[in-house]
Amino acid sequence: MRRIITATVQNRSGVLNRITGMLYRRQFNIESISVGASETEGISKMTFVVEIEDHQKLEQLTKQLNKQIDVLKVSDITEKAIVARELALIKVGGSGQLRAEIQGMITPFRASVIDVSRDSLTIQVTGRPDKVEALISLLKPYGIKELTKTGVTAFLRGQQPTQVTELNAFTI
């Protein structure tokens, strides 16, 4: 099962190495990881998307993360109401007629063209991973020359409904 885990960590040197090293050593499979500053100075926020076999493994993951001395808080937010976003940059080949076609196709995704050259254009798309994936598969036939993604970053929505209807585990 796919889970979204967030961790609040102290921004000390080597902290990313500590955490990814532990995940590697204990055979956890990370699909994506994103790290950045948080609202508090000296504190960073990490978001992991991991593919996990079962609940026992999941429990181990959160416990092993918590055991790290630089880790302040670990949350599995998969089943909460969350906002989750990633950003992808996609360079596709195309000129002339094709450009207009691509432009039309990306509009519903609220993606934008951020760079154009004689024979290619670069599209930026932000959103939930399933949306990003959908756009990527639409663009594939045009020939993707280069692709890069930031990985998911996420946190809880301002308000948690009593019953969560989003099924993040399946859709993120």
Add this chain to the structure above:
Amino acid sequence: MKVQVKHELESTKELVTGADVLINALVEAEVDTIFGYPGGAVLPIYDAIYRSNAPFEHVLSRHEQGSIHAAEGYARVTGKPGVVIATSGPGATNLITGITDAMMDSLPIVVFTGQVANSVIGTDAFQEADVMGITTPITKYNYQVTNLLELPRIIKEAFHIASTGRPGPVVVDIPKNISSELSDAVYDDHFALPGYQPNKNPNPLQITKLMDALSKSSRPLILAGAGVIFANASEKLIAFAEKFQLPVANTLLGLGGFPRSHELSLGMAGMHGSYTANMAIYECDLLINIGARFDDRLTGNLQHFAPLAKVAHIDIDPAEIGKNVSTEIPVVADAKEALIALLATSNEPVDRSAWRDQLTSYKKQYPLWYDRSEAFISPQWLMEQIHDLSKGEAIVTTDVGQHQMWAAQYYAFEKPNRWVTSGGLGTMGFGFPAAIGAQLGAPDDIVISIVGDGGFQMTFQELSVVKEKKLPVKVIIVNNQALGMVRQWQESFYEKRYSESLFMENPDFVKLADSYGVRGMRVEKEKDVPKVLQEALAFDGPVVVDCRVVQQTSVYPMIAPGKGIHEMIGVRK
């Protein structure tokens, strides 16, 4: 220009080096023994040691591995952090085995490694190694000091982290420019570790749940691990077991946490544990694990481990609970605090004589056994002799392998902190240097290092240390001219293809000891053993006894690899 400024300052205010700051911090941490080895990047530290009149003793090993294992032995026996200093590069990498060993067996160790100067870190400078990168997965925590002002705080944190919660090794990597930097700064060593708050006190709800489960149980069992010893909980464990008449099985590292001669003791469980202890695990309906980590050498095939039992697990490290064995009643706590809470409940003991009788009959029917050949020396018999002649009161250290298992089986420990063995990592060459640390930590005790002829050859250079420091360590080489456990497995599982496990050449251990100025003795026949051992134990100084034992002897009983805890082989009535 810079030098001039410093000279001017020196004339007005007292300047000290970073190394002096380190020494002061060690004094403040009440360090009495340091195990180390000098080198280029720690020259400022060794100079500070030379100049200082700090009240600690420095023990110069003959290989850094000797330093770290000695520190482990010291920590295991005293409960205080073992302190190690090594230089950068090879000095640091020579410690890796010992640091990993300490991590696996939860020993409090603080290691100071020298590092090349900050200005050349990352340039593959002479004797540079990425100590932070290398030691991150094998330490509880590690630091590289980048600013001298932080050094006292880091040292304080290092000792705190190493010795609290689940103990473990902490590495502090100190670049040479930091240890040689002159400063008159006033230091602030206050620290806050918001991400490190080990929980000592048990959740009352879980204690109630455990006691409820106990009152409903007809076949309860305690599995006591090293956590009992670390928490100084031995007395509380005895009280708890006696109050509720609970049989106790020990893990390898938990030996001594519960007296072996106690009527409730089932002895050691696991791969070479007693039949009774393992069958008790197999048949119990409530397994109370106190401070053990369900290691695979204990559990055997997990599918058959305690199949009928509800599992309660008391551990100070929450990540151990549910890691290998799913647990109904998790108690995150210090073993002693948890036992105090369990004893404070109003629950009444229940009569479970049927279960007790069953286990007693297993004990009688399936005791430990061995074939004795009086013409030579049977290693198990040798262990019994060592036990009896030292009145069961010695501190015993071992390496890994057959001799370790026989010592665990036949040296019946009555008290905690007397058993120093490499359990988790299974490190050859651990026993002898560990005995040096143990003897320094417990100068009034008899320290016996039971080692194999293979393991001893990995670290015997430390004989210089016992000679130099006049440490009366008794080294007993269980010499079967082979890597006994490898040989045993090749016999049992590889159709006697003894690939590289039999030594064609061994040194003359008596002459070897002699060359170090250490007394060497040899014994080849059973009838001579008591006399030689008595003489060795009575001798005022270190002794190496080369005991020639039967080579083709195997450790039994045994849970074969992949088998369940109830499928022991080599069990005899």
